[in-house]
Amino acid sequence: MTDPQWVAPGTGGPAEPQGTTPGVHPAHQAVPTAQPMTAPQPPPGPGMATHGQQPWGGHPAMEFRPGIIPLRPLNLGDLYGAVIKAIRGNVAATMGLAFVTTLIFLVPTTALGAWVASKDSLDIELDPSSASDPVPLAGALGSLVPSLGTSASAVLLTGFVAFVISQAVMGRKVTAGQTWEGTRARLLPLVGATLVTGLAILLALAVILVLPVIAVVSAATSYDNSGLVGAILFAVLAGLVAVLLVLFLSTRLAFVGVAVVLEKVGVGQGVARSWRLTSGSQFWRVFGIRLLTSFIVGLAAQIVAFPLGLIGGVGAVATGDPENLYVFQAIVAGLTGLLTGALTTPFTAGVDALLYVDQRIRREGFDVQLITAAQADAAGQAPGATAAR
Structure with a gap:
């Protein structure tokens, strides 16, 4: 069941007061004062926890934590710890749905891959005058x-995990069925986004690479290969620019799918929301955390893939038919995608959410809205999923 609080605030709000930091909500600005201040606290209720710091006149600061995160700006430890808590507390709705969804997509694609890999007729030759050096195009x-x-299943898992995280933030546990009911109406917009x-x-x-590629091909096919070195250098520079562009755009568009699912907006509005939320200095924070997460997840995926690849290679050699090697590779790729999709995709999608x-x-x-919603839940004024235990 979707939380009614997950609605993007309207535009045209009051201007930020002078002396505040641009892009940061006034509630989170530093307040210069020479006198000790008492930290404002939400009304007592479930989820109160002592944070252990004493920044306010020697009195312990309190944080409101109805679910997996404290309702304040988060640090890296908060993010990773909360994702693990959400996965452990909602195994069926995260890893369970990830396994089922990935299996549905991988069974036909793995079968198709194995069939393609078994076709010798797709092989081409490095040297047309020699039949001794075939390139295994079909196997590749x-x-x-x-x-x-795997990629198709990851799209849907983005929506599933975003819904689970939105409920876990409020201290609610959801089942796989509740997750499906809460996201199925947003899956087509998510795919479109x-x-x-x-x-x-x-x-x-x-746009960036077409001219360098044309330049290299033209120089390579010219009579004297004139300008080939310059064309290659041009292509290398364009390639570096292309990599930077991919990193930039993937960061600025990181929240499109999450916004489409949780805020129930269209694709264009989702793009605008993501672009705004990743603007300014916060771009580097989002970029750095997502890059670190990709490295961790990639390392974990390699740990899973290596033994499977080794088993597949040994199995292919044991059959005594080298042509089965590529068929085994396709099957191993499917099994690897299934395991990594079920184990790592929920973590990646959870970090983005x-x-x-x-x-x-x-x-x-947004923490103010979440505190209000959590208090309404505690008072029984708002329907929710099963309360977390």
């Missing part, structure tokens, strides 16, 4: 097909 394509299923953002990035890359919450807290005072 076959091992890549399962990755399409993913396609739009992906095509936008590809179009930007095409919590980064979205964190940015709304920092920029929009």
